[in-house]
Amino acid sequence: MAKDFSTMEASNGSDNTDIHSVSPTARRQLLRGGLASAVAGLLSPLAVQGGALTALLSGCASTGVRAPLLGFKSVALGEVDAVRVPEGYLTQVIAPWGDPIGVAGAQPAFKPDASNSAADQAVQMGMHHDGMAYFPLDGSRRGLLCMNHEYADHGLLFSDGGKDWTPEKVAKSQAAHGFSVIEIEQNAESQWAVVRPSRFARRVTANTPCQVNGPAAGHPLMRTAHDPSGRRVLGTLSNCAASRTPWGSFLSGEENFIGYFRGPNRPNAHEQRWGLRAGEQWGYRWVEHDERFDAAAHPNEPHRFGWIVELDPSDPQAAPVKRTAMGRAAHEGATVALCKDGRAVVYSGEDARFEYIYKFVSRDAMQPGGPKANAELLDHGTLYVARFDADGRGRWLPLVHGQGPLTAANGFADQGEVLIKTRQASDLLGATKMDRPEWIAVDPQGHVYCTLTNNSQRGAPGRPGVDAANPRANNVGGHIIRWKEEGDFHAERFSWSHFVLAGDPQAERTEARGQMKGDAFACPDGLFADARGVLWIQTDMSSADMGPGVEFLKKDPSAGALGPKELVKLGNNMMLAADPGTGEVRRFLVGPVGAEITGCDITPDGRTMFVNIQHPGETPGDLSDPAHPMAFSSWPSPAGGRPRSATVVIRKQDGGLIGT
Known part of the structure; x- marks a missing residue:
């Protein structure tokens, strides 16, 4: 099923009171000021860097001279079916x-004809690669690559294009979801390959048993006929962004999970707030052969999705764990920072219109000993939701039962219910409704960045208007917001500003006009901060006709009719590198036709980068129809072949550091 962003969930109808008038200060588009001397206070996830990278960073710190972060020539825009x-x-x-x-x-x-069985798919790479992380086994030459598979395009998954659903087709679609863990190794010629067989190789699918931990585990709202205990869920799905924790585990967010469920004929207010529609789902027909996806028959089953899932990739027998203490949402992903006292802070965004940005602070400090020694670290702590004020400051509002309006009288019997109904709790606290907050990254200096992809409904009739943090009505280009905690990462106050407003600086329409220093881009999505401080930005611009090139401003019922001069083409989706100190942005990669660029990690020595290419030539519809437009991508297959999501390994010819 192709993503259709014009019909994406927009279920936040709350009337929050913190929509502020836009002040000139809050409208500043580019943060001023640079990185302080190089690398003091590197975050633990980044402190594993070694070799030439460590020498480079140490030299900067000792001399006080800041080396240029971006040393490559920009890639030109284009519509070529290649990387x-x-x-x-x-x-x-x-x-x-x-x-x-x-x-x-x-x-x-x-x-090549996609006739593999469901059993085959369960031990093959899943569909639509997304967030990923590299876990070293032998430094930068051998490790585990753990990645998400966000959704399935049934036109490509099945040889008949998805006609006449059967139990086998449902099983194959479910097997194409979840995670893959693969072992990869670099040979003497510097080429990378998947190690087969590998004792670490593993697939986690929509049918893999998952453990439920934290305050909502065993809650009455988590219990179903299939699981009366409320502590064991079959599967994880719609997994989007991901990260590596400082203790060596993999965190993944369950994003658009609600679209897999068929809603009851008359959804109640709680179900409507989570996007369940009467008798509808988003094209996944699993319910025809898997009754647990019928929310009318099993109203608690949707409560068991929308969590942040933790996996120990080093132990193929370890169950994935849904960590309920971090709240239930359309989680894009989760990014971890460490406080000076060792406590973990997990930032996450919720990729839906007018939803929220969250922060979880663990009760306990991280312990040495890897994932097993920290098996309960993310089960105890405090969840917060962000409020961005017009004066350039913000506050983290605690989502704690019994505090403020989060009481039984308002529909929250206990902390478990607060977490299951995280959206409703955030509504009552007056958190700031954001323009689809997606990936979050933390740079070596402790700045936190969040991509806000777009929101064509901002300012539409009956929808929230602009505010300080989301300053554009009909926000088709998106933006990136940046903040710094006022103290350590656990602080409850922060200072914020816009890093960039995305779009084309030459666009005629104000909402599509970008304000950046350097190369134009729109609809920022993926985000990764490397150990040198470079911010890697990946785009997800939607195509109006699924053909070559990408129009990031397209016809949308909420935007009104657009004339031909108001459509902006920026070519295929791309990845850019930004220098946070200068604000400069340079285009580093342009992807194949129809593809989204997503997922990024770099080996500890800084010399190899991994990037995912998702849904090249995405083709909703029936591929068995001779008239179906299969031709606009075959990447990376031979000409005329079936397009396939894949991972791209990037190195410098001279063996140097990526980005220099």
């Missing part, structure tokens, strides 16, 4: 959808 990177860089494709992951004795090859 293009700067001069002096090399690319390699590994682990495309359908390739075997390396489970011993079960390595079925991908069939």
Whole structure:
């Protein structure tokens, strides 16, 4: 099923009181000021860097001279069905959808006509690669790559384009979701390959048993006929952004989970707030052969999704764990920072119109010993939601039962119910409704960034108007917001500003006009901060006709009719590098036709980058129809072949640091 952003969930009808008038100060688009001397206070997830990278950073710190962060020539815009990177860089494709992951004795090859079975798919790379993280086994030459598979395009997944749903088709679609854990290794010629077989190879799918931990575990609202205990959920799905924790686990957000459920004929207020529609779902027909996705028959089943899931990739037998203390939402992902006292702080955004940004602060400090020593670290702590004020400051509002309006009288019997109904609790606290907050990154200096992809409903009739943090009506270009905690990461106050308003600086329409220093881009989505302080920005501009090129401002019922001069083409989706100190943005990668650029990580030595290419040539519809437009991408397959999401490995020809 293709994403249709014009019909995405927009279920926040709350009447929050913190919509502020826009002040000139709050409208500043680019943060001023630079990175202080190089690398003091590197976050633990980044402190594993070694070799030449450590030497470079140490030299900067000792001399006080800030080396230029961006040393490559920008890639030109374009609509070529290929991955293009700067001069002096090399690319390699590994682990495309359908390739075997390396489970011993079960390595079925991908069939170009997509006739692989559900059993095959369960041990092959899942569909639509998304967030990922690299876990070193032997430094920067061998490690585990753990990645999400966000959703399934049934026109590509099935040889008949998805006609006549059967139990086998449902099983195959479910097996294409979840995570993959693969072992990868660099050979003497610097080429990377998937290790097969590998004792670490693993798929987690929409049918893998998952453990439920934290305050909502066992809650009456989590219990179902399939699981009377409320502590064991089958599967994880719609997994989007991801991160590596300082203790060595993988965190993944369950995002657009609600679209998998068929709503009851008359959804109640709680179900409507979470986007359940009467008798509808978003094209996933699992309910026809898997009754648990019928919310009328099993009203608590949707409560068991929308969590942040933690996985220990080093232990193939460890169950994925849904960490309920961090709240239920359309989580794009989760990014971890460490306080000076060792407590974990997890930032997450909720990718839906007018939803919120959250922060979780653990009660306890991280312990040495890896994931097993920290098996309960994310089960105890305090969840907060962000309020951005017009004076450039903000406050984290605690989502704690019994505090303020979060009482039984307002529909919250206990802390478990506050967390299951995180959206309603945030509504009552007056949190700031954001323009689809997606990925979050923390740079080495402790600045926190969040991409706000777009929101064409901002300022539409009956919808919230502009505010200080979201300053554009019909926000088709999106923006990136940046803040710094006023103290350590656990602080309850912060200072914020806009890092950039995205779009084309030459656009005629104000809402599409970008304000940036350097290369134009729109609809920021993926975000990654490397150890040098470079901010890597990935875009997800939607195409109006699914053909070559991307129009990020398209016809939308809430935006009104658009004339031909008001459509802006920026070519295929891209990844850019930004220098937070100067605000400069340079285009580093341009992807294939129809693809989203998503997921990013770099090996500890800084010399190899991994980037995911999702849904190249996305083709909703029936591929068995001769008239179906299959031709606009076959990446990375041979010409005319079935397009496949895959991971791109990027290195410099001279073996240097990525981005220099």
